[in-house]
Amino acid sequence: MIDVAPEAYVLGLAVFWLIVSVVRPGRDCTWLAIVLGLVGIWITWESSFRFGVMSPQIRFYQAYRVDLFSQGFKLLLMIGYVLILNLHKSDRSLVKRSQAEYQFLLAAALFGMMMLTSVYDLLVLYLAMETTSYSLYVLCVLRRRVTESTEAGLKYVLIGAVSSAVMLFGISYLYGLTGTTSIPGVMSRSADLVNTPGFVLGMFLLFSGLFFKLAAFPFHFWAPDVYEGTSNQVAAYLGTVSKVAATAFILRVVSMMPKAAEVMNVALYVVAIASMTYGNFVAIRQTDMKRMLAYSGIGHIGYLMVGVLAAINMGESGYTATIYYTGMYMIMNFAAFMVVHACVDESGRALIRNFNDLYRRSPLLCATLVVSMFTLGGIPPMAGFFGKLYLFMTAFKGGFVWLVVVGLLNSFVSLYYYLRVCKAAFMDPPAAPMPEIRLEPRRAALCIILIAYMVLFGFFSNAVDNYAALARSLLGPIGV
């Protein structure tokens, strides 16, 4: 059973933190958490790529599938989790008493997301989604005495509950039509059923639930408010790690569909274009950095949907492009959130104004901010450029010419608001003198690593090569 070691470890981690939260509430345990997280990365790596599964394993009565695809994503999630732990500012951000609870919920959510990458049954899907969601609901309100935090949490719970219900409704349709909850079972019937209204409706509702998690266009309402209201590290968690997990699941479902229905293509096409356009255009008007990142995230989900479309229609290269972009997105978005977290006091709002003159206050953070904005905007030679290039080239080859044109125009639009942040950091004088920001060595080192990653990963492109090859090999065992 070594193949489920990562999940077992994370579950153990969650239980451990639960116990700590009862025995020693309020103790700052960031360092311990980071060390345990690093151990988790090691375990995931060892169990998956050293001793682990090179051929797919089906576990737990056909409900759970462990393969290279899922393990690669688990590694990515684990890395994202450790990155988020690094954001923790113990003294100011959260209610003092809930330090250990924070760790517990983070680990529990991670457990749910890891399950999501391996889901092979619709009911397990539901369980994994709820495990994640419930942890995130509580995480959202842990911010110290801020009304927006409560409001954000409530909004998230309500919309989350509705979307879960919608998804369950969809699952019930699929079960009713096929008589099974096993995903490959459902999908193997999809060739006959693909044009029946019931099946289309079921799939549509199922995807609606996922789009909610991803904050894709028609299901995005919660994202800006929740990001704004919740603490910075939780917003970062929502904006990076949770999207990786949802993308992984979408790719898995898509890989098991024998052939896409036309209506599915159209729906994804619409979601992609709407997400990109809406997210990027609305982001222009934002004055709050976290809201801006939320809207830019909606835009990026649009790009990812381009990748999913390419995966459906182009096969392998589409998957590679999407996986590549997902990984890249997690890192670059994290870098942006890290700067937000370092610059902005948790009790206040993250207005773009607050980044004024960052250049003087902390050159290193300013560099990180600029590089992450350029990467998100897809400016060469940053890593994000290669991700986007690959995504769009694949889509272009798949015949989605207009999608590519719209996508490129959108990334052009996005440059405006990314550049505006850079301008604030370099140019705009602060309203009141702001103190210099002192970074601890740990976070300074993280900044340098992230900058190097975002700049060099694209430039020394053998890394791109290897990454793409790895992503491709992860795909091998996927499918029915």
Add this chain to the structure above:
Amino acid sequence: MEHGFGILTSMWVTPMIGVLILIFLPSRYETGVRLVSLLAAAITLVSSIYLYIQFDPRGGFQFEENMLWIDYFGVRYHHGADGLSVPLLLLTSIVIFCGILSSWDGIKHRVKEFHILMLLLVSGVFGVFISLDAVFFFIFYEIAVLPMYLLIIVWGSTRKEYSGMKLTLYLLFGSVFVLIGLIAVYVHTGMKTTDLLEFKALLAANPPSDLFVRTIFPMMFLGFGMLAAIWPFHTWSPDGHVAAPTAASMLHAGVLMKLGAFGILRVAVYLLPEGLRYWADMIVALSLVNIIYGAFVAMHQTDLKFVIGYSSVSHMGIVMFGIGMLNYEGFAGAAFQMFAHGVMTALFFACVGAIYDRAHTRQIHAFGGIYRRMPIVCGAFLCGGLAGLGLPGFAGFVAEFLVFWGAFKAHPVIASIAVVGLVLTAFYVLRVFQRAFFGEPNPKWDGLTDSSAIQNTAYAILIGTMLVFGIWPRLFLDIAQADLNLLLSEVLR
């Protein structure tokens, strides 16, 4: 065919090394910062002169470096210089060298960052001129465009934030179209390689449909054309030039706008020559507007820098005009005009920068008789102006002469309309002389001092280059001839 790193890599790596050294140099050593960047510029200047001498006038891509870079996309690290790019490399290194000299006293705050961005920008420019791979070409292109944003908003003047954002968005908007065009070619050729030479071979083996050529060519043309300030996408350029600090304006008008014209020739025309044949009339029409309209607007400006900004629009129109003529004279004139205008406009901006640093205004009517106070600066400006209106002996004359020769051969009527632009140029240049430099001395400017020895060196280099190439144009034409003829023969085939 694999070739290792060579002198072309050193062209773009040298400024990058300069950047790295500057990053670790404490910013209080301002003279050290200036010396390091001057040294980097000097090394590239020497290398580019070496390239110019060593270049074999029989043409073709020389000094090639060709290695596989990203297997998965088929990206190659492929550099090479031909008769088109070698003079532009020389131009770039001259302009950056003089640019650093002329901002020696002008830039007073954040000196280190200024030079870092300048070197970064110039590294990108060198990269564009030598790249023979679409991905590298595009990467360098963006590296060349982006630092300008920060250069303008931090060190600029006159509505700098507006102008900086406008310039950046226009240029990036253009590059979106370039990217779409390149992706289309990449997909058409089977997604095996991004090498421009191999693109060319694959396009020849598998000719694209007329529709493909006719839609993709104008996309690339307009995408690059935005950087060359083609009408009606020119408005960013005067605003940007006015707002940018002296050295940045020099680089921008002198070199960066040439990237646009160069991109048209190197990518759009090189890959899709039939496209140029099909759209030539359109290009002639647009560039005619550039020439005439630019000159008219320049005539009515009150700000010295705006005059030069619009004169650049007009002069870049001549480059495009030459390309649209589809004959050797037109092509040669266009290529020569890129070089000549680059040197000339750099001189203009260096002079205006020197005046502005001392007088803190650029309004023409505010001056009067400053020739007596600043004879060298005004004299240098005069040289630039005379070159601009096409005085024989300066490089600009040969270039414009060639373009109009070609134009009269191809479209006599249109050419005679375009000549009006030259007359207007004479008009606005002389107007500046008359109002600002000569005339009644304004006692307000009695305290002005003339330029420093360092700035004079920059003027001397720029004027010297114009004279050398003006008196002995074969120095340029021999180098460019073979490759221009080759390109032309493909267009006309």
